[in-house]
Amino acid sequence: MALLLRGHTVSFLLVYALVRLLATLVAVLVYQACKPALLAIPWFATLVQWTQAVRDWALSQVQPLRDRVVAVGRLAPGVIARRFTAVRRWLARQLANCGVRGGRWL
Numbered sequence: 876m877a878l879l880l881r882g883h884t885v886s887f888l889l890v891y892a893l894v895r896l897l898a899t900l901v902a903v904l905v906y907q908a909c910k911p912a913l914l915a916i917p918w919f920a921t922l923v924q925w926t927q928a929v930r931d932w933a934l935s936q937v938q939p940l941r942d943r944v945v946a947v948g949r950l951a952p953g954v955i956a957r958r959f960t961a962v963r964r965w966l967a968r969q970l971a972n973c974g975v976r977g978g979r980w981l
Contacts, residue, residue, distance in 0.1 A: 878887040906913070914920045947954070 878884075878890065914923065
């Protein structure tokens with residue numbers, strides 16, 4: 876929090892993201908180590924089954940869109956690159972019109 880208060884916003888965000896990532900990693904490791912014991916608890920096993928069912932349903936809803944995106948990417952890989960380049964050029968023009976100079980990061 877001291878980083879944020881002193882104006883080091885980017886450093887704060889990087890440290891925060893790293894801490895969250897490590898916390899998630901530890902939680903996953905503990906879950907994997909204790910999974911058999913946790914699934915022996917009836918309410919927890921029911922919760923895990925329900926969560927997996929919701930995940931499977933969501934993936935089945937999104938799968939047609941994912942298949943279409945992959946198919947377009949395979950048919951015309953250059954189209955995606957050209958579109959990305961066009962968006963970058965448009966953004967560079969917008970920033971130039973606003974008086975932002977440099978723009979080499981684009």
